[in-house]
Amino acid sequence: AQSVTQPDIHITVSEGASLELRCNYSYGATPYLFWYVQSPGQGLQLLLKYFSGDTLVQGIKGFEAEFKRSQSSFNLRKPSVHWSDAAEYFCAVGSKAAGNKLTFGGGTRVLVKP
Amino acid sequence: GAVVSQHPSRVICKSGTSVKIECRSLDFQATTMFWYRQFPKKSLMLMATSNEGSKATYEQGVEKDKFLINHASLTLSTLTVTSAHPEDSSFYICSAVRDRVDTIYFGEGSWLTVV
Numbered sequence: 001a002q003s004v005t006q007p008d009i010h011i012t013v014s015e016g017a018s019l020e021l022r023c024n025y026s027y028g029a030t031p032y033l034f035w036y037v038q039s040p041g042q043g044l045q046l047l048l049k050y051f052s053g054d055t056l057v058q059g060i061k062g063f064e065a066e067f068k069r070s071q072s073s074f075n076l077r078k079p080s081v082h083w084s085d086a087a088e089y090f091c092a093v094g095s096k097a098a099g100n101k102l103t104f105g106g107g108t109r110v111l112v113k114p
Numbered sequence: 115g116a117v118v119s120q121h122p123s124r125v126i127c128k129s130g131t132s133v134k135i136e137c138r139s140l141d142f143q144a145t146t147m148f149w150y151r152q153f154p155k156k157s158l159m160l161m162a163t164s165n166e167g168s169k170a171t172y173e174q175g176v177e178k179d180k181f182l183i184n185h186a187s188l189t190l191s192t193l194t195v196t197s198a199h200p201e202d203s204s205f206y207i208c209s210a211v212r213d214r215v216d217t218i219y220f221g222e223g224s225w226l227t228v229v
Contacts, residue, residue, distance in 0.1 A: 036220075043207060043223035044158075090157065100211045100218060101148060104158045 002027040002093050006105035013081050014113045021076040021108050023065075023091030033074040034092040034102065035065055044090070050074065061085070086112040117141055118210050120221035127198055127228055135193045135224045137164075137208030143188035144210035149181075152205040152223075164191040164208075198228040 003026045013019050025031055035047040048059025055067040065076045074091060088109050094102040119138045127133045137147055147164040162183050163171040170183035180202075182194040191210075195202050207223035 032218075034218075041225075044220045046220070049217075094218065099163065100146060101160055101163065102150075102158075102209065102218065103160070104150075106157045 002031065002095065002098055002103045004091050004093050004103055004105035006089075006091055006108050008108045009106070010109045010111065012111040012113060015083050016080050019076075019078045019081045019085070019110065021089050021091075021110070023074045023076065023105060024072055025074065025091075025093040026072065027093055027095065029095055029097055032094045032096075032100075033065075033067060034094070035059065035063070035074075035076045036090045036092065037061075038088045038090065038107075040087075047076070047089075081110075081112055083112050083114065086110055117212075118208065118219040118221040120208055120224050122224060123222060124225045125227070127226070129199055129228055130197055132194055132196045133198055133226060135195075135206055135208075135226070137191045137193070137210070137221050139189045139210045139212075139219070142210075142212045144191075145188060145213065146211045147185060147191040148209045148211075149183060149191070149193050150207045150209070152207065154204075158207065161193075161206075195226065198226070200228045202226065203228045 005024045007022050033050040036044040047063045048057045050057045050067045057065050063078050088107045090107050091105040092102040121136045145166045149161045150158040151161050152158045160173050161176045164183045164185040166185045172178045185191040208221045
């Protein structure tokens with residue numbers, strides 16, 4: 001069975017500082033990995049995804065993530081956060097073998113200080 | 115633009131009534147769609163897999179008689195919450211798989227409030 005852990009429930013970062021959100025997954029085969037962002041009262045927006053190929057993935061809004069198979073991780077990074085980045089971030093894992101079902105991590109809430 | 119559309123985005127219904135939520139793939143055919151539920155301040159949990167032309171596959175613990183799923187066409191899946199109760203109040207979101215590109219798209223989600 002696939003599972004996802006986001007160790008940090010909350011992260012507070014100053015505007016302009018860098019941000020890294022951790023995601024660890026458990027899955028036997030090659031997973032599909034996703035990062036989504038959800039603003040309060042809103043739906044999910046896909047930031048980026050990894051299916052195969054280059055392990056450093058560029059996404060929207062200046063985000064990137066790196067797939068590290070040896071560490072079973074897919075951490076999300078942004079060099080300089082903006083106040084509008086305050087939101088809930090979800091890491092998710094899926095696979096064709098699992099019928100394209102996604103398993104989500106518990107989420108990390110990001111607060112941005114002025 | 116959105117490639118998966120959900121409707122309604124927000125709905126309030128009275129206890130005991132039923133409410134239907136639609137999930138449409140707008141420019142592709144989706145043989146498989148998924149329904150997820152998100153409790154307040156929680157993560158998303160898969161409820162069921164909706165398969166076009168066949169019965170939905172429900173995850174453990176999800177009441178199939180309460181959450182009716184119909185995937186009548188390659189572009190439409192519906193979730194009907196029957197005899198709704200306040201504890202059914204939640205954010206429901208669907209996703210559709212675009213087979214040829216192995217891409218998963220999410221709808222905008224539907225906020226259900228049962229009063």
